[in-house]
Amino acid sequence: MRDDPAEVAYRRALALITALVTLVGVCWAVLTPAFRAPDEPQHVNSVLRLAYGGGWPAAGEALVGPAVDEARDQAALTTDVPGRHLDRPEIPAFVAVPPTRDLDRGTVDRENALADPVPPGTDTRGLDPAAVDQMTQHPPLYYAVAAGVLHATGTAEARWDVQLLVLRLFDVVLLVPVPLLTAAAVLRLTRSRSAALVAASFTLFVPQVGHIMSSVTNDALVTLGGAVIAYLSARVVTGDLRLRTAAGLGAVVGVGLLTKVMAAFALPMVAAAYLLASGPRARRLVGVLVAGGASFAVGGWWWLRNLLVLGTVQPVGIPDRFVEAEPQGLWYFLRTVVTSLTRSFFGNFGWLELRVPDAVFWTAAVVVAALCGLAVARGPARRATAVLLLLPAALWCGVLVNAWPDYSANGWISAVQGRYLFAGLLALGTGTALGLHALLGPRLRSAVWWVTGAAGATAASGLAYGFWGFYQGPGESAADAAARWAGWSPLSGAQLVLVGSVTVVVGVAAVVASARFARAALISRTARSASAAEPTMAAAASTPTTAAGSDASS
Template identity: 30%
Template sequence: MAVAFRAVDDVTDEDTSEPAPVKRQRRFPLAIWLVVALQAMLMIGMTVLYPSFQSPDEVAHVDYVIAHRQGEWFDGSGERRFQAGVQAAYGQVPGTQFRQHAGGVTPLPRSARKSFDTLGAGQGNLFPNQMTQHPPLYYGLAAAFTYVVPNWIHQRFDLQVFWLRLFSLLLLLPVPLLIYSTAWRICDNDSLALTAALIPLSMPLYLRTGASVTNDSLMILLGTVIVALLVKIAWGNLSRRTAVLLGLAWGAALLTKGFALSVPPAIGLAYLVGATGTFGQRVRQAWPGVTIAGAVGSAIGAWWWVRNVIVYGTVQPDGFSTLSDNDRQAVFGTDHLGGSDLNFPGNFFRLLGQRIWGSIGLIDQPSLDHWILFTMAIILAALLVLSLLVTHRRFATRRALVGVRSWTLGRASTLIVPALLMLVTMYYASRRIYLHGRQLSVIQVRYLLPAIIGLVICVAVAVHVLAGRAARWLPLATLTGTLVFVGASVYSVLDVEMSSNSPDRLQRLKDALHYVAGWAPFPAPVTALLLAAAGGVAVATLVVLAVMGAHTEPVAPPPAPRVLVGSESD
């Protein structure tokens, strides 16, 4: 069993004027592979829990994948209308966005569910598909994936949606491995790396993203790759190869979603932190990598945004530009008097805090008690601040105890800045809409998930420094808390959203399970087998983490003068 903590005698004085040494790990341990398997099984469980089209904008994403399959890659903003078959299928599934207790409606028998094309091949006239505002990479890849699935075009619509959801699941499979390997790069601590990889599994919205048809899945993968490369750079890898890889990842992200436009400042920061010497010397060392990454990324993905400016006069046009004002208010809510900058910040961060571990419905209902969600959000913010504070030399002994190498303020900031940039972008977009008298919008935590790797690593560092000798039990505690919280969230969805309106709680649960099984893409025995497999993987992961904790010997705190890890200056 690998020992997660370094002995104090192995810690040597480090001078961060030189690139931080990087220890290569030849293979991943069993525990992280179980985490990957558990993520996959939890996401499959989410595909069963939520019937087709019950995730944010899922019907629009499905329709636009079909459009790309048919070669319609460049519809004008607001010009795409939903395929008639997609509209028909959407109408057959009870919607949960504006109702509760959908389980009172008998599921449509599987034999009566038809393919999208059978339900109607032409475009309808009901509503514009706003996904025309997004670049084509995700939709093109998802359309290509449908050709890998035998006879996809003729399958029932719920199976067609399942396969597209599976594509999102596959895109997110590498994320725990990327988080683990990146965390391990900055420490010699399996416990810290595993804790970081487990934290996203506690977020129902992250699991739902891997169980939904959405371009957010590809954006999360690419964002995770980008931040992982930024960590390599900030820890001293200024090679041309890394710059090219970063440019490729950023270029692909530019062809996926507009939030990639916020990345360049983070690239510049990482190169400045990873360089050495005076500020002028760092700039001279940084500019070749920044130039290469910027040139490669721009060559791949900037053309889409330049095209928008030329054609529409704006970087990202409104996909609902052809929607009448009356129709818009009927769908999204009645406008109010213009808001102000006095009340917007409070409304913004209140809703954001509520949704970090919320958003288990469409979007905010049902929900666990808000005080639970707000408390978790406040703890997250506090741990992120603490991860910056522990860069101070007074924490050097505790950092050495948990194997964190060269944890400086600049390097810690490199992990947090990508999420801050996306948050600022989201804040600006939401504020602009709110001040024009419309409902609060654009406040979606899924927009921050592409930068989640940096946040969870910072949280893992902070809690390990706090835990000290008890840190070896943190992966087990994290997974236990995750399973309890996700279980409570799933129960809330079943009881409020998928149940009947029976006053008897047990009867509501039975009705909800019957409803979910009825809408699942597979027969009930297959669904039960998949859920049992998910439970088995969860138990196996708990056992392995418990054994790891028991076999990892805690290290006694060393005398402070014997340890110096990192430098407080970048």
């Protein structure tokens, strides 16, 4: 590596971009008020249940334990944050509630972690939905690993806000490999380091990724699994037909299936990767069979068991929460679902109540779609890019199809969350980077540091928007909001300043490193061109100048 300054510069820039992605996640972990992320109380409750030996009840038969109930009250979760898209005068304001003092925050222990068991077969539909922990409709893998994290860090018995921060940081760790895998996939497809750095920065352009991946959610493990599956599929479609690759690919799909059903939407991509890979048909067929067998052995059996025992692939784990309404037609359904899905993919913070402006998420969606389309039409690895993009396409269609039955029967539109597409982040990052590669060609090298800077600025804007929307009440100053943030946080004000300062320094360093990479890559290319030209010039000098044809051929 020392013989290639461009490679040194590339790795340094990639490391700093990855560090920036990680630190932005840490910022979101300490910025988001307690339990102000989708279903976070229930996710934490399921972790505590396994941490304290409470098992995995049937869907709809798990209740929220006393510790989480108390924590929700102490976190003022029944209030509305100031940036909420729709003001509700009848709901108390979050900014009007004094932060609960650290000494007054409850500690989780064996006495309060578990809810009283519900007799099997009990109908919980009459209960308040907030009292039910619907997460047992999913497999338990994520929660078992997270419970192990609490025990490993010595925080299984700790204040609830400390536990929450530990679990949030665990999810940030699951995000760390995503930019590295995305860069590796692009290098596999194009050998373009510039495009790889652009791809690595993709998640910074999606503030919702930082928000969700720093909350407590099983989507964190699904997102990592989707990135690994997509990377291995990129290897397969470019000719890696080894049995160990197939077995590893199948095992990762199985891990995803032991986390959430979303992993099943990767199967079309895996099948297409083997179908379109170059190599003997027999080896491709064996690869598909090995991958399929491994995925079923690791996690696919869970869903077959559901179908055989429960009569459904995924049972419903929460009581009905909506009043029946009259469906307003297909166009209304499509318009509402597509808008909600797009907004909550790019920026819908909190419990989806803190919305970024429409112009922001629609512009972002059009740019990503256009660049991905350009990558498939004119990019350097069109077939492989199309294969990878099957994953986010399948997830997108799956959300629409899943939402339709409730809407057509009861007028409800539910389970429409942009985070369900996060398993396809590697594919979208790859498609965006390769589309930009097709658009700019060699000029992409000099644009890398601009892209890194824009990514950092977008991430900072998302954090600033969250800070305003969560903490700054009407007529208040930023200092008032900062004091409120410090009051609610398990960290001190000085610690929060340190986290933000380190993030800014790393962001600046990432931009500088990207610029240095561009310069090193240009110098390296110039040196290679000069080296290649020397033999040609020497041959031309030894050839008689009267031989015009020979001179031209040299």
